[in-house]
Amino acid sequence: MVQDNTDNWLLRVRGLTKIYGDPISNSIAYTGPKFGSNICPETDAIVACAEIDFDLYPGEVLGVVGESGSGKSTLVQLLYFDGEATGGEVYFRSFEDGDTNILRVTNQKKRYLRNHLMGMVYQNPRDGLNFKFSAGGNIAEKLLMANEFNVGRIRNRASSLLTQTEVPVERMDNAPATFSGGMQQRVQISKAIANNPPLIFLDEVTTGLDVSVQAKVLDLIRGLQQDLGISMIVVSHDLSVIRMLTDRTMVLKNGRIVESGLTDQILQDPQHAYTQLLVSSLL
Amino acid sequence: MKHFLEVRNLSKNFLLHILNDKHIPALEDISFSMDQGEIIGLTGKSGSGKSSLMKCVYRTYLASGESMVYDSSTFGPIDLIEATEHQILRIRKEEMTYCSQFLNVIPRVPAVEIVAESLLVKGVAENEAFRRSREFLERLGLPAELWDAYPSTFSGGEQQRINVARSIISQPRFLLIDEPTASLDQKTKDVVIEAILEMKRSGTSVILITHDEYTLTKLADRELKLVGGRICEAEAATA
Numbered sequence: 410m411v412q413d414n415t416d417n418w419l420l421r422v423r424g425l426t427k428i429y430g431d432p433i434s435n436s437i438a439y440t441g442p443k444f445g446s447n448i449c450p451e452t453d454a455i456v457a458c459a460e461i462d463f464d465l466y467p468g469e470v471l472g473v474v475g476e477s478g479s480g481k482s483t484l485v486q487l488l489y490f491d492g493e494a495t496g497g498e499v500y501f502r503s504f505e506d507g508d509t510n511i512l513r514v515t516n517q518k519k520r521y522l523r524n525h526l527m528g529m530v531y532q533n534p535r536d537g538l539n540f541k542f543s544a545g546g547n548i549a550e551k552l553l554m555a556n557e558f559n560v561g562r563i564r565n566r567a568s569s570l571l572t573q574t575e576v577p578v579e580r581m582d583n584a585p586a587t588f589s590g591g592m593q594q595r596v597q598i599s600k601a602i603a604n605n606p607p608l609i610f611l612d613e614v615t616t617g618l619d620v621s622v623q624a625k626v627l628d629l630i631r632g633l634q635q636d637l638g639i640s641m642i643v644v645s646h647d648l649s650v651i652r653m654l655t656d657r658t659m660v661l662k663n664g665r666i667v668e669s670g671l672t673d674q675i676l677q678d679p680q681h682a683y684t685q686l687l688v689s690s691l692l
Numbered sequence: 693m694k695h696f697l698e699v700r701n702l703s704k705n706f707l708l709h710i711l712n713d714k715h716i717p718a719l720e721d722i723s724f725s726m727d728q729g730e731i732i733g734l735t736g737k738s739g740s741g742k743s744s745l746m747k748c749v750y751r752t753y754l755a756s757g758e759s760m761v762y763d764s765s766t767f768g769p770i771d772l773i774e775a776t777e778h779q780i781l782r783i784r785k786e787e788m789t790y791c792s793q794f795l796n797v798i799p800r801v802p803a804v805e806i807v808a809e810s811l812l813v814k815g816v817a818e819n820e821a822f823r824r825s826r827e828f829l830e831r832l833g834l835p836a837e838l839w840d841a842y843p844s845t846f847s848g849g850e851q852q853r854i855n856v857a858r859s860i861i862s863q864p865r866f867l868l869i870d871e872p873t874a875s876l877d878q879k880t881k882d883v884v885i886e887a888i889l890e891m892k893r894s895g896t897s898v899i900l901i902t903h904d905e906y907t908l909t910k911l912a913d914r915e916l917k918l919v920g921g922r923i924c925e926a927e928a929a930t931a
């Protein structure tokens with residue numbers, strides 16, 4: 410039988426772990442789905458996520474689902490260098506051909522990775538946008554960080570990005586605080602893709618938006634995936650978002666992956682009790 | 693001889709943890725093989741396991757059993773029970789299409805675009821993809837006013853036509869199709885049957901689920917009848 414071309418991954422994650430509190434305790438052994446908690450009973454350390462393993466392939470959209478507090482945001486934030494991992498290894502094909510554990514590179518290289526090769530859309534727009542700058546200013550900031558200093562080119566790029574994400578260009582010089590939630594998410598998306606990164610993270614992009622706005626944001630993301638072929642990790646507790654956007658899905662509980670698989674398989678033939686419960690609420 | 697698909701002793705058990713670990717044995721000890729260009733008609737009463745078997749082949753359901761070897765054009769012979777998720781995704785993209793009993797699409801995508809998308813992912817140019825999609829919808833008798841409308845408001849038969857159109861327009865190498873003619877009138881039924889026969893002539897292999905005797909007779913080279921999750925004895929002998 411033939412083997413998968415296992416060297417073809419874009420991102421390879423092994424043993425990714427984040428513990429708040431005493432990391433030398435046995436907190437990993439005493440937390441997780443078996444215990445129904447991510448808090449170590451001995452030390453009160455919080456195991457936000459532990460022993461996360463997965464590969465992401467070029468052009469792939471990977472979903473992350475799970476209940477509140479299961480570690481979804483932590484997972485993507487660690488990959489985007491918001492906060493430092495307690496342990497684990499991450500390899501990224503677009504950086505030094507995937508030979509280097511990017512969790513252990515210099516801060517300068519981490520900035521390079523963030524600014525040139527990755528994008529993030531945060532659960533809360535206030536984490537992703539600088540509310541003191543205009544919408545255009547926020548995008549300009551991201552372009553500047555990737556060493557684009559030409560004012561004309563920056564303005565052109567910002568306005569084309571806003572057009573692409575259907576933010577009225579005449580609002581370019583307005584502050585995000587004056588935007589609706591859906592528009593703020595669109596500006597975040599513009600910013601995330603500004604430097605044409607091969608990989609972006611989307612954390613609950615549609616949460617809190619009203620249904621018709623949600624639908625349009627989902628359409629936008631699907632379009633980006635189809636037209637630009639960007640790889641994405643999509644975090645959502647909403648299974649219909651996962652169904653619409655992703656090829657494969659990982660299910661998180663108490664900081665661990667309890668199950669992963671093809672998205673249609675996860676939704677129609679879930680194996681783990683927790684996933685069965687999650688899915689039964691959808692049907 | 694190497695078969696297009698060879699299924700050996702396949703079983704599917706659902707274990708429902710949230711219902712006190714209830715077991716639902718959907719398929720038991722299924723063995724059959726099919727060759728390239730063959731159309732297998734899967735029949736049996738409601739609940740006999742037809743859709744389950746199809747979903748096991750597509751890997752929407754995780755099956756157990758000895759093996760399910762598919763002769764892939766990309767990978768060569770590959771056991772679909774053990775293949776990696778990425779291999780399955782690649783086979784789905786390039787070789788195998790699943791057409792469910794009911795349309796299940798992204799809301800707010802117009803009918804013609806849903807159909808065109810299956811050509812676009814195969815690299816057909818946009819103009820060409822849309823032209824062929826309109827042509828095909830016309831052939832299926834879908835009123836032109838509906839081409840640019842959203843299928844969520846369509847009638848059952850109209851949705852069915854979109855569903856069938858998007859799965860057969862790209863001429864997959866392996867087609868899994870669940871009740872394609874169920875809610876169609878005779879004329880449209882004949883168009884669908886003819887389109888599937890055209891594909892067969894160009895080498896497509898098909899597993900077809902149908903309750904409709906007419907569709908079965910016109911299309912199937914061989915019938916595989918399921919009774920209570922098992923292949924009916926008489927059929928197993930001829931297979």
Ligand SMILES: Nc1ncnc2c1ncn2[C@@H]1O[C@H](COP(=O)(O)OP(=O)(O)OP(=O)(O)O)[C@@H](O)[C@H]1O
Pocket residue numbers: 429447455456457458475476477478479480481482483484532646
């Ligand atoms: N800075 C922090 N200090 C201490 N604990 C934290 C910190 N950040 C997150 N946690 C804890 O880590 C766990 C995982 O949090 P995370 O934000 O990743 O959850 P989530 O799955 O994204 O949840 P939600 O769906 O509610 O957004 C939670 O128990 C949370 O309380």
Ligand SMILES: Nc1ncnc2c1ncn2[C@@H]1O[C@H](COP(=O)(O)OP(=O)(O)OP(=O)(O)O)[C@@H](O)[C@H]1O
Pocket residue numbers: 677678706716717718736737738739740741742743744745
């Ligand atoms: N996802 C699932 N989870 C649990 N049980 C399932 C699932 N899918 C099918 N089953 C069970 O497996 C058995 C076979 O169902 P299946 O859908 O394969 O029947 P079918 O022959 O396609 O019937 P129909 O003609 O009504 O479509 C049934 O008892 C059904 O309840």
Ligand SMILES: [Mg+2]
Pocket residue numbers: 481482483532612
């Ligand atoms: Mg979160």
Ligand SMILES: [Mg+2]
Pocket residue numbers: 742743744793
């Ligand atoms: Mg069925």
